[in-house]
Amino acid sequence: MSMGTPHGHDGPLGLLDLSLWGKSEGLPPNVRYPLTCHLLDVGAVAEVLWRDHVASGVRQTIADGLETTIEHAGRLIPYWASLHDIGKITHGFQAKDVAAPLHRYPDSGPGKNHGQVAGEWLQYLLPEYGYAAEGKGAPALMAAQLLGGHHGSFHQLAESVSAAPLRSLGYPEDAWEEQRRLHLAELTELFGSPAPPSRIDGAVAALVCGLVIQADWLASQLSFVGRQIAAGLPAKAADLPEFLDRARDRAPGLLEQAGLGRPAARSASFASAFPHIENPNGLQRSIAKHLPELCGGPGMLLITAPTGEGKTETALYAAEVMGQAAGRSGLYVALPTMATADQMYTRVNEYLNRRVTAPSSMSLLHGMAWLNPDYSSPTSPSSGGQNSSSHTQGAAESHRAVEISEWLQGRKRGLFADFAAGTIDQALMAALRSRHNMVRLLGLSGKTVIIDEVHAADAYMLALVTRLLNWLGRLQVPVILLSATLHHRTARVLTEAYLKGAGRRRGAEPVPEVRYPGWAYAGVEAPHTVTVNPEPLETTPRKPLTVQCREMPLTGEESTHLDSAVREELADLVENGGCAAVIRTTVAEAQRTFADLAEWSAAHAQELGAEPPELHLLHARFPADQRERITRQITWCFGKDGAQAGDRPRAAILVATAIIEQSIDIDLDLMISDLAPIHLLLQRSGRCWRHEHRGIVQRPSWADAPRLVVLAPSEADSEKAIPRVWGYIHHPSLLLRTHNLLRRRQERPVRVPEDVQELVDGMIDDDELNLELPDQDLDRQAADMAHSQLGNNAAIPLPRGVTRDLHQLTDHDLDEAQVATRFGADSARVVCCYTGPEGERWLDAALSERLPSEGELSGGRFTEEQVRAVLSRSLPVPGNWLQGHEEQVAPPEAWQFNPHLRHVQVLVHRVGTEGDVQGPQLGKRRVRLDGRVGLLDEG
Structure with missing residues (x-):
C-alpha cells in the first residue's frame, strides 16, 4: 500500500484531511477546530517559548542532552511539539464528536487514549525519518515517549520495534494510518525537516516534555483558538504554510499575555541589592567576597548560621550571582509551611520590586495562596481561569515591576512565573512519581532554588529532598540551602546528592565538613570541587542563652x-x-x-x-x-x-x-x-x-x-x-x-554560635x-530507615537511571491530592457551619451568611466570593477524626464539582433558641469552634 506524499497525491483519500478535529470543547455548537491547525499552533508557540522564554542555561542543558547545538535543538523541539496530538487521528478519538464526518473512515484502530497512541505509533514511524530505534537514549523511543506523555503521564512502550509489527498493536494499514502518515510528512516539511539527534538523555527528555505541555496549554486557550478561527482557517494543505506563519506572528503576544518572559540577570554588589543594610555582617561580607569568583557555572551553596543572622538576604544576593553564572535568573524560595511562605512572599516581592527593571511575574505557591490578601487573585476559583489571558497584577500598584498574570495562577502553572515563593512541597512534587512532575521540573529548571529551614525535613522528606537535589544537579539548576541547626551528616548527604546528580563519580574526594557558622559551595563542573568559607565568620555579638x-x-x-x-x-x-x-x-x-x-x-x-x-x-x-x-x-x-x-x-x-x-x-x-x-x-x-x-x-x-x-x-x-x-x-x-x-x-x-x-x-x-x-x-x-525507604520508593529514579524508560517517572500516577510529600500527613480540611431550628446551613453562628450550596449557584458555578467565604473559614484537622463519619461531615453535593471545595468537609454546629452553640459529636469526640481559642476537642 502506498502511503502517499506530504500533499497526498496517492492513496484512497489522496489528500490531508483538514476536517479531522482537534478541539471542540468550549467552542460554539457545530464549530470544531481542525487538528492540523492545533498541531501547527503548538509548534509555533514552542518556537517562541524556546526563543523568548526558556532560560539560556536551560537551553544549553537541553542541547547538551540532545548532543547538539542550541540552534538545532530550537528546531527539533517545535517540530516534536507539533506531533504531540497525532494520536487523535483514530476512530476512537474522532468519534467522540458525534457530528464529525467519519463516513469515509473505517471503525477500526486502537482503543487507547490519544497520548498512548501518539507514543506507540511514533516509536515505529520515527525510524523511517532517520531516528535510531535501539540502544540507550534511542531517539525514536525517547521522542515517542515524551510526546506520548504530554498529558502528564508517560506510557510504557515496546522494548523494541523489531519484536512485533505495528499492526499487531492494533494499527491496521487503513485510511486512519494514511492520515497519520500524511500529517507526519506534512508537519516534518513545514517545520524544516530537522535532522534527528543521535541520542536523547532521559532527564532532558522529561524537560522537553514539560516544554511541549507548556506550549499545548498556551495554544489550547479558547481565547487564542477563537482568534485563530476568526482570522480564517486553511481550506487545503497548500494554505498551511500561511496559517503557520500567522500562528508564529501571534505566539509572542500569547506569551506576553500569559506573563511569560525571561527575567534579566540581577548581579551587582550586596550594597546595591540591600541598600538599607549599611554594615553587612560577616556572613554577608564573606559570600559577597568569595562567591563571585567561585561561580563559573551552576552549583549549590549551603549556608549554616544562627537565626537572625540575615541568611535570607544573603541567599537572595547569592541567587543573583549564581543565577547569572548559570544562565538562569528566575527564583523559587521554598519554605516549610504555608504561613512562612506567605511571609517570604511579601519579603521577596518587596526585594524584587527594587531589583527588576522590566515587567516580571511572581507567584505564591501553596494550596491556600489565593486567600493571601497580598496575592489577590484575578482568577475566579470557580472557573480556574482556563480561558482568560488578561495580564493583571493583583494587589500590586500599576507601576510595580513584579506582577502576576491570570494564566500563571491556573493549576500547575505557578512555577512558570519568573519568580515564586511557596512551600517546599511544591518543589518536592517534581521528585515524586506523580502526574505532571515534568512540568514542575521545567518550572524549577530556569530558577535558582532556595530551600529555607532545610533541617525541618524528617527522614521521609529528606529522601525526597535528596532525590530532588539529584535532579537539580543533573539539570544544572543552582541551589541554595539554608539552616540554623543542621546536623553535619545531613549537610554532607545533601551536598553529595547534588554532586551525584551532576555526575560526580564514586571515590571522589570526600565532601569537607562545613564550619558553623559557615558556608560551602559545590560546583557542577568536574572535578566537582567543594569550597568552604576560607576564614571563620564574624557573627552578630549575642549574650549567651x-x-x-x-x-x-x-x-x-x-x-x-x-x-x-x-x-x-x-x-x-x-x-x-x-x-x-x-x-x-x-x-x-x-x-x-x-x-x-x-x-x-x-x-x-x-x-x-x-x-x-x-x-x-x-x-x-x-x-x-x-x-x-x-x-x-x-x-x-x-x-x-x-x-x-x-x-x-x-x-x-x-x-x-x-x-x-x-x-x-x-x-x-x-x-x-x-x-x-x-x-x-x-x-x-x-x-x-x-x-x-x-x-x-x-x-x-x-x-x-x-x-x-x-x-x-x-x-x-x-x-x-x-x-x-x-x-x-x-x-x-x-x-x-x-x-x-x-x-x-x-x-x-x-x-551562640x-x-x-x-x-x-x-x-x-x-x-x-x-x-x-x-x-x-x-x-x-529503624523508623528513620523505613521512612527513608518509603520516600525513595515514592521518588522518581535517579536521573542517570532514566536511559530508555520515561514511564518509571510517573508510573504511580497519583492524584495530587493523594501525593504525600510528608510522611503521615493525614489531615483533612473542614469548615464549621451552623444550623438553626429551620435546618438550613450558615457560615456564621449568627445565621446571617448562608453556606454556599446547590441553591446558591450563580450561572451553574460558585462565585469567587462564595468560594473565598468557605475557604477563608476552613481549617485542618487530623484525618482520623472524620473516619467513620463520612455521611455526617459530607459537604453539599455541588462542592464536588469545584476544584477548591471538593476536598473540604463540614462540621455542623447546632445553634439553640438562646444562641447557645453545640458542636458535632464524632464518635467519642465532641468538637466545637470557639471564637477565641479555635477548634476545641472537648472529648
Missing part, C-alpha cells in the same frame, strides 16, 4: 505542676512588663495553657494593681482568615516594625505551638517551651532577644539575658514520664536524649546520652 530545665511530673494526677511552673516563670512579666512566649507541643495543650493564663494573669494583675498583659494564641486549628490576622498581629507586636513604631506592648504573652519556630521574625524577652529535640529548642530560642543588636527593644528589669525555660519530666530515661501525645510529634528517643543533654550541661549558658553545632550533632551522635534505654534509639533508627 540561659537554658533552665524545669523538671516536674508531666503525666498522671500531678501533671498540673506544669501550669504552676509556667505561672511562676511569668510572674515578673505580669508585674513589671515584658514579652514572652509559651510553646506547647499540641493544640489542645496550647488552648488549655492559654485559658489558664488568661484567668491567672487577670487575677494576678488585679492583686498587683497592674494592667493585665495582652494574651495571644496561635496554632494551626484556627479558621484560615483568623489565623492570618493573628499571625500579622503578633508579627507586628513582637517584630522589629512594631518596636520601631513604638507599638511593642508593655506586657504580652504569646501561647503557641511549634508554628512560630520557623521563619517568623519576632523578638521575645523570654521563651518557655515543652521539651523538644535540641535543634528545635535552639530554633525557638532564636526568637528570644532576636533584635538585640538593633537596639530597638526596651527590656524589662527582670530580663538581663536571653532565657529559655524547658518544661521537662522529673524522671530522666523514662519514656512513661513523657506525655504520650508528645511521642506522636517527636520520637521519644530524641526527647530522652535532649533531656539528658540538658541535664549534663547543668544549666550552663549556650553560646560557638556551642550550636556541638549540641545539634551531639543529640544524635553521643552514645552516652541514652544508655538506659538503647532500644529507643534502635526503634528510632
